[in-house]
Amino acid sequence: MPLSTVVSDRHSLVRQFLEQRFPLIDATKQGALMAGDWKRLLGIAGVERDAAHDSAVPGAQRRVIGTALDYRLRYYFSVTPSDELVAARGARLLRRRGAPARARPVASLVQPFLSSLDEFLTSRSPVGRALSDSDEERLARYCVVLAHLEAFFRAGTDIESPLYSLVKGSTLEDLLAVPPEHQVRDLCALSRECFEDGRELFGLPCVLNPAFDGSADIGGADADLVVGQCLLEVKTVSSAHAGTVREAVYQLLGYTLLDYSDRYGIRQIGVWLTRQRCIWVLPLAQALTAPAALLHSGALADSVVDQRLSELRDELADVLKRPRAWRANGRPSLRMLAMPEAVRISRSIGGTVEELMAEAERRARQRATHELFVDEMIQDILWEIEAERGQKSTDRSTSCAPPSG
Numbered sequence: 377m378p379l380s381t382v383v384s385d386r387h388s389l390v391r392q393f394l395e396q397r398f399p400l401i402d403a404t405k406q407g408a409l410m411a412g413d414w415k416r417l418l419g420i421a422g423v424e425r426d427a428a429h430d431s432a433v434p435g436a437q438r439r440v441i442g443t444a445l446d447y448r449l450r451y452y453f454s455v456t457p458s459d460e461l462v463a464a465r466g467a468r469l470l471r472r473r474g475a476p477a478r479a480r481p482v483a484s485l486v487q488p489f490l491s492s493l494d495e496f497l498t499s500r501s502p503v504g505r506a507l508s509d510s511d512e513e514r515l516a517r518y519c520v521v522l523a524h525l526e527a528f529f530r531a532g533t534d535i536e537s538p539l540y541s542l543v544k545g546s547t548l549e550d551l552l553a554v555p556p557e558h559q560v561r562d563l564c565a566l567s568r569e570c571f572e573d574g575r576e577l578f579g580l581p582c583v584l585n586p587a588f589d590g591s592a593d594i595g596g597a598d599a600d601l602v603v604g605q606c607l608l609e610v611k612t613v614s615s616a617h618a619g620t621v622r623e624a625v626y627q628l629l630g631y632t633l634l635d636y637s638d639r640y641g642i643r644q645i646g647v648w649l650t651r652q653r654c655i656w657v658l659p660l661a662q663a664l665t666a667p668a669a670l671l672h673s674g675a676l677a678d679s680v681v682d683q684r685l686s687e688l689r690d691e692l693a694d695v696l697k698r699p700r701a702w703r704a705n706g707r708p709s710l711r712m713l714a715m716p717e718a719v720r721i722s723r724s725i726g727g728t729v730e731e732l733m734a735e736a737e738r739r740a741r742q743r744a745t746h747e748l749f750v751d752e753m754i755q756d757i758l759w760e761i762e763a764e765r766g767q768k769s770t771d772r773s774t775s776c777a778p779p780s781g
Contacts, residue, residue, distance in 0.1 A: 379597040379634075383626045390594065393695060393716045394626050397688055400667050401625050404618055414667065419656060420618050427614050427651035429565065432558040435614070441562055442612035443523035445650060446600065448515065448567050449610060451502045452574065453582040453601065458490040462585070463522040466529030475533045481542040485551050486525075492548055493518050504578040506571050509564075516563040520555035566612070566650055573653050580604045583640060590634035590689075593696040599631045606644040606657060607631060616649045621656060629663065632685070633692045643681065660685070691719045694729065714755040721758055725765040735761060 382390050395402050403414045415421040433441055447463075450456070458464060467490070469475060470483035496518065500511050507515065524539050538554050583602040591597040600610045609624045628645035635642060646657040661675035664684050676684065695716055714736075722729045733754070740753040 379594060379630050380627050382594055383630055384623065389695065390630055390692075391626065393692060394629050396716055397691075398626075398629055398663055400663060400665065400670065401622055401629075403667050404622060406618070415618055417670070418658060418662065420621050423616050423618075423621055423647075423649055423652065423654050423656050425616060425652050425654070428569065428653045429651075431562050431614070431651070433562045437559065438612070438614065440520065440523045440527075441559060441566070442610075443526055444516070444519040444559075444563055445566050445570070445612050446610055447519040447522045448563060449570050449574075449648075449650075450584050450601065451497065451515070452504060452571060452578050453603070454503060454584055455497050456584055458493045461522065461526075462529055463525035464490060466525045466527065469528050469533050476540075478540045479533055481544055481546050482539045482551065485542070485546065485548060488548050489518075489521065489551055493522075504575075506568070512564050512567060513560055514552075516560045516567065517552045517555050519563065520559055521551060524554075569653055570648075570650055573655065574648070577603050586631075586640055588631060588634035589636035589639065590693060590696065593634070593693065597631065597634060599628070602640045602642065604644075605641050606646050607640070607642045608646045608648055608655075610648045610650060612650045614651060616652045616654070620649075621647055625658065625663070632660070633689050636689045636693055638685065638689075643678075691716065691723075694719050714758060717755055717758050721762045725762055732758060732761065 379390070382388050383394070385391060400414065400418075402408070404411055404418065404420055408414075412421070431438070431441075447461075464486075467483075467486040470479040470486065475483070496514065500507060500515070502515065506512075521539070524537055527535060527537065539551070541554065542550060580603050582604075585598045585600070586602050586607075587598045599607055601608050607628050609628055611620065611624060613620060624647045625645065628647075632642050632645065642660070644657050644659050645663070646655060648655050659675065661678070661681050662670065664681055665675050714733075718729050718732050718736075722732055736754050736757040739757050739760075743753065
């Protein structure tokens with residue numbers, strides 16, 4: 377399941393974990409105390425704007441343009457062999473048994489299409505430079521077709537696709553003619569703006585579609601790109617607001633914590649709002665700092681950031697590997713949502729997570745008037761146990777202290 381889907385579900389385990397561990401992001405919500413101040417401090421207020429120019433592409437088609445721009449934008453950074461793209465994985469589904477009969481014409485053109493794209497990229501060398509108008513239009517057509525092929529991977533081959541308009545005997549040029557002119561023009565305009573806005577980034581070390589150590593723990597997750605030490609999410613939306621950035625930030629923080637081994641050395645996260653011509657960047661040193669501490673003492677030091685990231689990655693890994701039996705109807709149960717606190721408390725006062733949860737459940741069953749209320753009481757009882765054991769630890773240290781004087 378894509379991380380964006382998991383994070384957008386406010387009841388999901390990962391979303392609950394991120395909200396608890398990064399309270400500064402939640403503080404920017406409308407209605408929260410000092411929300412406007414936090415948005416200004418983090419620079420979120422500056423991204424609230426409409427698109428830089430009007431688009432002739434109807435709203436229902438803009439998702440395709442967003443995916444196509446992802447491909448086009450990446451060619452400014454690096455060239456990935458076409459058979460390694462997600463689109464190629466979608467294309468391979470068209471040749472499998474069980475694919476609809478209407479998929480056969482496009483399936484027969486997949487390999488010529490991918491080979492032609494590789495040849496085009498080799499001859500034009502698009503990395504770090506602007507193309508001529510004719511070459512830009514040609515590449516835009518390739519990218520829109522790639523977006524449609526990727527849709528087969530994301531949603532299956534039974535979807536309605538413009539590529540199914542092809543018939544037996546269609547050629548490669550027929551395939552490249554599927555994208556309508558208004559989509560091609562819009563993509564070309566966005567590409568030129570991205571080149572102007574991001575040209576300073578194109579020479580930096582870059583990883584396209586990075587996957588993470590913990591991707592398998594949530595069913596698979598790959599991000600857009602890592603540029604230098606910044607994990608970037610590309611968003612192509614008509615109107616941007618604080619909520620757009622906030623949701624992207626939770627997604628980026630999730631990716632960052634899934635990088636258990638710190639393979640990519642991520643120390644910044646950013647959102648590239650392409651239609652707004654805005655690249656917003658947030659240092660993890662700020663994201664990891666509690667709101668009050670950020671105001672009074674500033675962001676965390678680099679050494680503290682490294683330590684805190686390591687701790688949070690360990691916590692998330694532990695939480696995600698809890699028994700699936702604690703999940704209900706595809707979502708985490710209330711008991712599962714208490715797991716982040718159980719992990720934190722176990723590290724604070726000692727003992728295992730399993731022992732803490734067993735003790736909390738035992739107390740809940742003693743007090744609950746009905747089985748339905750047991751899970752609702754788990755988290756409060758965990759806090760109760762933490763307070764009790766913390767007090768006992770204090771009492772023991774006091775009784776063993778040497779007398780003063």
